[in-house]
Amino acid sequence: MSEIGDSIYGLAQKLFPICRSITGDGLRKTLRIIQEEIPSLKTFEVPSGEKVFDWEVPKEWNIKDAYIIDPQGNKIVDFSESNLHVLGYSIPVDQTIVLEELQKHLHSLPEQPNAIPYVTSYYEERWGFCLPHSQREALQPGDYQVLIDSELKAGSLTYGEVLIPGEMEEEIFLSTYICHPSMANNELSGPTVVAFLVKWLLSQKRRYSYRIVFIPETIGSLVYLSRNMEEMQKKIIAGYNVTCVGDDRAYSFLPSRQADTLADKAAKHVLKYLHPEYEEYSYLDRGSDERQYCSPGIDLPVASVMRTKYGVFPEYHTSLDNLDLITPAGLLGAYEVLQKCIEVIETNEHVKVTVLGEPQLGKRGLYPTVGTKKSSQRVRDMMNLIAYADGTRSLLEIAEKIQVPMWHLLPTVKKLKEEGLLA
Amino acid sequence: MSEIGDSIYGLAQKLFPICRSITGDGLRKTLRIIQEEIPSLKTFEVPSGEKVFDWEVPKEWNIKDAYIIDPQGNKIVDFSESNLHVLGYSIPVDQTIVLEELQKHLHSLPEQPNAIPYVTSYYEERWGFCLPHSQREALQPGDYQVLIDSELKAGSLTYGEVLIPGEMEEEIFLSTYICHPSMANNELSGPTVVAFLVKWLLSQKRRYSYRIVFIPETIGSLVYLSRNMEEMQKKIIAGYNVTCVGDDRAYSFLPSRQADTLADKAAKHVLKYLHPEYEEYSYLDRGSDERQYCSPGIDLPVASVMRTKYGVFPEYHTSLDNLDLITPAGLLGAYEVLQKCIEVIETNEHVKVTVLGEPQLGKRGLYPTVGTKKSSQRVRDMMNLIAYADGTRSLLEIAEKIQVPMWHLLPTVKKLKEEGLLA
């Protein structure tokens, strides 16, 4: 099984060097590599200028090169070494300026002097460089040559979608984002874990249908919603925004706005039993595409299961969030929790005992025929399941009530159904 | 009042030696002795083989004698010394077997080496003996003569019922079981306490009608339900399963499946004020006839008020649960709590103040006419009662709200009704 952790990590390694943003060729390259894992992934291009609710699709951004050459002629900041060095969506520039002027275009983190910060300016035209604060402080007065060989022009926004049909029209939804440049936990962990969840789903018998999207954050979810909202509202019974699922320091849960949807209940149930020490956040701590999916009038049941949450880990949105931060075990852990959430939803159903009074389990070999002081926990669980299988409760609700992992009840449910005792 | 404790204990002493099971003459003898206390107790015979929901009434079991004679000719296990020595519902046997073979038919408790365990096999034909583990370990190899002079054949299951009419059709229900051989807390305490509650009820003015049953556990409640379910569902407003009400170590409460019925609320209110240290269990800890009464589709409001709960006290289901374990004070305590529960339900009603604003209690002599710094607690309680008597709340709910025992309010309710202030 840990083979899967390695495979997810391998995919993250392959995708890491690409310079991604909310539009551009980095996105296309990323989706092409994911398509090698999931040939059924379809990609879509949405033209710049298209209105999406209160927003519009921005110009497409691409970049070839960028650097700063210091007064001594040394290339001191170089896009080819780290794509974080360039402020995302920087307009082109090619000039020589004094340090004082350059400073207005520099971004660094005094409290993390060795990290390159991740900074963007999608909706206000700017140019800028990001660099370690220690390096910035060493800059000497003089003339600096700055070059950003970028292009910002009408083009399109790219996203990917996989639709997997199941027995029913109702859907489980997974959303992850592919707009971050070379960072690992936030965010290559999401798309790589989701890619492998899709591979697993394709191999399974499915009750529900699945809708999985690989999009740029915010503008991408808005674009996707503007084209699919009504269908999504009709079909989606539970969804997860998959982000920050790669390190192995913590498990985290962030609820949907409604906080008590099936997605919330399943995830909390799974985490309670698999990782009882998990961190539970409030919707007030949100910060990713649930902001769109759960917004008033859209109201989709989308929660987040994470390892260490965005904004919480110190390497967040810096060059320190690199391939050393995520691990095969970390990725695998999140993969397994999401898998379990899906299994819980897939196997959840309302159950009702078919007889009045307790069924006679002894005659069916399901109950010890010698009455002694104690019955086993397994028998207790079966009796408790029967006691609450009144047709008003789902298996998940019964499992919560009788304080066992829902998946422990499944073999019993199967047996009781075979005996005609459960409907 | 402690006279009643002695009388209940005396009845338990009289019933103790009888070998009871879920069918048979032990049941009939037991009911006949209870009839001496309650002549209106009716008995019913339900033929073997009658279908009851998912079950059927088993063959009737009776036993005359049983023993083991050791290789030296000593009678080492003797039914006439303790009816627990025979596995309940043992089929007849009369043979000589070697120790190794005998062992397969022996039951003992290593962790309680001096206790004879209580073991049964109602629905799988077996024979067996139960004995102290210390005695079992001393057995020497050799030939053992075993005899069980029992009979298992078509007959009937016996139960008893008392119906006591009140002013209203609605019923309060008491159920207790009479299928355990010589054990005291579990279970002669239940039928003996109930017998004396019935005597008391017959002497009272009653608003509600009462349905009281003395039955074998599980199969008996199923039988009774199969014959009376619809009427019970229509009439019963609250019920208690009466078991383990004889020792004086603890008070315990086990809720109905719905957990918030009138039976639950009344019992918790009574215990909170009379025995605030009581143990509160969950329906997951159930183990008696509430398993049938509260099952899905039957859904009767039946809770349990106990002294030390079955399964919790160390003597449970062994020969150590004898007449030394229960006491007149223990039985009386449970009797009084159940009495109080019944009184609470009998006197509970929705009340509504008849005037707008606070009534002027001073002119009716109900309020101090000199206004000073403090009004007494009694006056506070009266004012609080009036403040919440808005017609939407019952007295029990008001008592909970204003934090006094409901029975403390009754004289005030009477006075206010006399003054025309409460309806």
Added chain:
Amino acid sequence: MSEIGDSIYGLAQKLFPICRSITGDGLRKTLRIIQEEIPSLKTFEVPSGEKVFDWEVPKEWNIKDAYIIDPQGNKIVDFSESNLHVLGYSIPVDQTIVLEELQKHLHSLPEQPNAIPYVTSYYEERWGFCLPHSQREALQPGDYQVLIDSELKAGSLTYGEVLIPGEMEEEIFLSTYICHPSMANNELSGPTVVAFLVKWLLSQKRRYSYRIVFIPETIGSLVYLSRNMEEMQKKIIAGYNVTCVGDDRAYSFLPSRQADTLADKAAKHVLKYLHPEYEEYSYLDRGSDERQYCSPGIDLPVASVMRTKYGVFPEYHTSLDNLDLITPAGLLGAYEVLQKCIEVIETNEHVKVTVLGEPQLGKRGLYPTVGTKKSSQRVRDMMNLIAYADGTRSLLEIAEKIQVPMWHLLPTVKKLKEEGLLA
């Protein structure tokens, strides 16, 4: 602003010497002085004998003089020194009696030997004197001359009312009482703080209309309700009984009977942020006119915001509750809390975001255009407001949900409305 505290205190000083009761000229004088602050205050006279629900308006009581002269001819208890010396509503008396007989008419507090207690007997005809316990213990046997020059006869009960129209018919209600003789926290703080709240309200643009009453406690609120109940039930959306608002030791909250009305929610929200250490009482601790306003069938949403609650502070209902106990700062604190409660209710409304998905705040200059690691708390609050502005929640509910004082949201609400983003 502390000028207002001084002004309120000044009004209390002016009113302090007047001998008030539930009827009589003291009431009229008090209302006349308040009219100097609020000319629009109207007064009403309700004749003795008028039926009000279960009560009737009592005879009118007035008093000119009262004293006790001891056997040595010294005037030892003198109404002109403290109007608390006379039991409220004392019938006239003029006689010489022995100490033993006098004792039956004396009231004192052994546990507070230097305080004159406040005692009344409105509905049972009596006479009496109140004095420090230390003085009472020093009384020598002998003949005492007692005089109470009072008058108890058909007259009327006086109360005051201010109605302030707003944009809407719905009303906010303030009630305070003016029936206590020379005591300060309980009760000149209430009418004086309310007088200045009325002055402030008259200077404001008001969405809601206001109904403010200055009444004798209990009988006055009953009288007012008997004449205005239906209109009040139709119009009042929130109300406060204003009492004990003058000392500076504590803030206190006592809920309405329903406990979750707008009045309750606004007051708890305000106190949580302005005075988080406030004491929260239960409706079981009530003791003022909410007893009438919240009674069954009347059910008005009236809560109490107080400084130290009646019955809780040691000086309560004694001569120690004097002008030293209340302070300009204490009065001002309560004034400001009630002001804030009113502002919260005035500005509370249901809000709904007008676009699907998050609005693009950047293009409107409401959001930082450079995406960095952290957004400010102000931006978080705006985003949280938008996230919960789904039309089902009021601003107050949203503020509670997103854990900020509601008044912090108002500038944001204004800006978002200007942008057409909020309706």
